[in-house]
Amino acid sequence: MTFNLQIKPSRGFSLVEVLVSVLVISFSLVAILKLQSYVELKSEQTDLQYQAVRKAEQQLMLWQNVGANVSCNGTVTSLTLSNLESCKIDFSPMTGSVAVVGAAKTDASGNILFKKLKVTVNWVDREGQNGSMSLVGGYSAYSPLLM
Numbered sequence: 001m002t003f004n005l006q007i008k009p010s011r012g013f014s015l016v017e018v019l020v021s022v023l024v025i026s027f028s029l030v031a032i033l034k035l036q037s038y039v040e041l042k043s044e045q046t047d048l049q050y051q052a053v054r055k056a057e058q059q060l061m062l063w064q065n066v067g068a069n070v071s072c073n074g075t076v077t078s079l080t081l082s083n084l085e086s087c088k089i090d091f092s093p094m095t096g097s098v099a100v101v102g103a104a105k106t107d108a109s110g111n112i113l114f115k116k117l118k119v120t121v122n123w124v125d126r127e128g129q130n131g132s133m134s135l136v137g138g139y140s141a142y143s144p145l146l147m
Helices: 015-063
Strands: 069-072 075-078 095-100 112-124 130-140
Touching (some): 015 112, 015 130
Antiparallel strands (some): 069 075, 095 112
16 A cells, blocks of 8 residues: 655745744834934934024125114114124024124224124024034125215
8 A cells, every 4th residue: 555645845934934024124114214214314404504504694694784774683773883793683493693703993083994793503403412503704884885
């Protein structure tokens, strides 16, 4: 009596193979999510830097109106070289500061001829990291608006 046992080739995956593939896919998804989070954070930091540059440029452009009536801190004021650093835009949601760089150049009568000002804009990102950028501008009594 002969028994003819035929072994059929297995079809499908073993439990170990399925578990290994699930583990590999899980690690891949975690890595992709972490990368996406990193890219989103860097994008936000770039956007904050861009906003800070825009705020500083707005402040510098406001000062280019020396001799004209401008809105300073919510009130209309005649902008002069003597009150230049006190005339500020709204820096919110960031914070901004203005400082005179070096001494203002004056003539023999004490009239201010040239003033160099530095605008610094600060911010805090969602991770709590501080950021800062500065722009410097020079302003002269020989502006075409003063003539």
